[in-house]
Amino acid sequence: MSTGNRVRVNERIVEIVSDSGEGAQKAGQTFGTVNAKMGNGVWTVEIIPAEIKPPARSRAGASGIRVRFGDRNITNMGDQADLVVAFNEQVLYGRIAQGAYRPGTVVLLENKWAEDSQEEIRRLYQQALADFEEFGLEVRELPIDAACKGVTGGARVGKNIFVLGMLCEIYGRELEMAEEEISVVFARKGEAVVAKNIELLRAGAVFAEEKIDQRYEIPPWSNDEELVVMNGNQAAGLGVLAAGIETVAMYPITPATSVSHYLGRGLPRAGGHLHQAEDEIAAVGYAIGASFAGKTACTVTSGPGLALKTEFLGLASMCEVPLVVILVQRGGPSTGLPTKVEQGDLLAVLHGTPGDAPKVVLAPATIEECFHFVITARKLAEEFRTPVYVLTDANLATGVQPFPRPKPEAGWLAPPLDQSPWPEGVAPYDWDAETGLSPRPVPGQRGGEYTLTGLAHTRDSKVAYDPESNTNSARMRSRKLASLQKALIPPDVHGDPEGDLLVVGWGSTLGAIDEAVDRLRADGHRVSSIHLRFLSPMEPGLDEIFARFDRVMTVEINYSDEIDGETITAANRRTGQLARLLREQTLVDVDCWSQVSGQPLPPGEIVAEIERRLPAADGAAKETAKKTANDSEAKEAKGETACSA
């Protein structure tokens, strides 16, 4: 490995982009793990085309991965990439259109296309070089494929691991750690495959040493905690195990399915059972049946599945069946953007059911929370005898981040099934008038026999259509949320407790919002943020916090009319989904900025939008300051101060 001068930087954003099926994601995940093992903060995000196999060399077909790593906890995908390894030039167009690169981004580009047998491909390649130069990319054409085939003896596999070797050399990552990871990743394919991939890794490192001039050093993040590294869907799946949930019923749907891929293997190991139902409706019905008859069960889905499950979810609220619903949001409505990020299901979850159907809604903001919130959800579902929704999104689902290894406790597991006789004289819905809470009889409990019904019912679960019974049972179901709300604590304010602007977020945008707020504060702006984990019931103390700021706005990944859009007025503007809830809850004129680009929000864009909205009085001065600050800030953020390593 080179021992030459390395530029010490605080962080780097690296992408590998390719056609589908070239292994870029596997290489990137391994690179992320190696970085985590070397003590760096890491966030990886997959770049996923909508089709399984889009046509080769298509602009929209980019498949790959982004790895952002640094000397601190990395909480989001960041802004534009510093370095890209591209297996063909066409996929770069799509990424440029998505704002993934900036002038100065270094591209290590496969150059075999320059010599392709098809004239059209040769022409497109040359055209792309010209386009990229105009955009400002720093392209280094490299014979990656040829060098790789030199190792594999002509076989067209393993380029991804070769590239992993290149990245290890460029960023001073220990090859031994990458070798360990390769041994694990390819273990099932046998020793010969492991050995060949290690050879490819080393060859890639040597190749980079000879051909590439860039060398960086990223100091470790001082964190000596024991860590685990996984994506949000794996974390949610592991949370199911750690919660002692024994039954999960699902139907395949993107991007929720990988939760069940994990559980198909993991759940039986913990004594549980994954049911792949015939459809989304049957999946939730099965989970509700299992919950009714025993331990709290779970169903996992995404937007279209949520729509289908709605009638059953109303039944779960109506009949007070404990249930955990993991909802991995994607772009909607309808089939929408199956593989992309959106926080567009909040109102559907809260209000999608006919009638009033109170439920608890949690939104994990980090991958670590995807794990812990499932455990919390199971407990809340039982304590409050209600469905509890865990809303994640495609960003958390596929994002990978190290976090402190959880320490499972017996108390996390569901208690054993209670089959003791049901106390005499206690109704199946023995509602406490103050809290709405009631204990739940389970089949097998002698004396507890009752018939659950989705019809309006009394505390004895008797069908009743009279005004008093219906009013009272509706009130009792609602009271449960009020009593839970009283047990919650107000959210922490990130930044000063008062100021010009408060940003409110929920879900996967936490890292990007906090980072944006930090940059704005460093720039002298009086901006703070809060991030809500409980969306139903809403966390307490919001009106007090809001009162300490001149303005409040949400930042969300869902649709809202742009504030200065054509024909848009204060009277007809439709705001982001959290903004609507906050306006209702607090009567504060909450503004919002939201996007449905299908992409996670880059902190830089949040900064720009917030600056646009800061008080107009000092707007002009800030505008000038911003322009100069931005340039130097960009450099500072990258920490480009050369030093010898």
Added chain:
Amino acid sequence: MFGLKSDWSLDVPERYFTLESYEKGVARWCPGCGDFGVLSAVQRICRDEQIPPEKVVAVSGIGCSSRFPHYMGTYGFHGLHGRAFPVAAGVKARRPDLHVWVATGDGDCCSIGAGHWVHAVRYNMDMTVMLFDNSIYGLTKKQTSPTTPLGTATNTHPEGSWLPPINVLQTTLGLTNVSFVARTVDWNPLHMYQTLRAAYDHKGFSFVHILQRCPTYSAEVFEDIQRDPERILLLNHEDGIPGDAAVERMYPNHFQHDPRDMEGARRLAEAGEKVPIGLFYRNPDAPRYDVYSAQGLGTPREERLAAVEAELDRFAI
């Protein structure tokens, strides 16, 4: 039940259940409705089998017959229209000790829930299914159901229903992993009791097609076969529904049908002049999903925790 043990001591069970143990409230179906008879038969079977009421779960969808669980003194689940099967499957998944009875109607099972019907048969989980087929939507007041005879005037097809009805048994017998299919009539309590009891005894998804009279909206549908016993073809076989002298006297037309004979069962299911009742098909060896779904049941907590730790090891860095 009571009995003398080998040491001459009297074996008196701690609990003895009577019909009342399985009754709850007063059933509110129309006078003359066939549902009453089915309810009594199930309560009798529970009593005769001495099943503790807390171990019985009656699951239903929506419709007149789906009120069934409300009149059972057991646990019950009166859920959504068409969705009795997924709920029943979930109930049974991790509770092999529970006895599940499913009440569903022709609209519930064969129309809005038809997708679940296909798969519930394939799952073959141990439960007893009663399809109350009155060939009409009763609760919503006389709309065409998927089993309404061609040309019947209903509120949605006043000029007569236009589509040919679904043949319930042919459809069921055509499904993969089918394990028990029988038919009975609500107006013959003996045959119904024997049929439901055989269904209860079968380990698997026991599907019983019950021709059920609706005196309010479809009184004429089964009138002919009820009045003319010659129209009924009684299936007997030593492996079929246990014979009963009274039933055999009532229905002069008998047919020896081996319930292992799928080809014969499908032929019998074809609509003909005579309506066959009895056991069409039984396969005790069809794989049962409730065996699969119950795997890992009773895993000790320490093992569960150890499994979580082992999984965390896989992600440790």
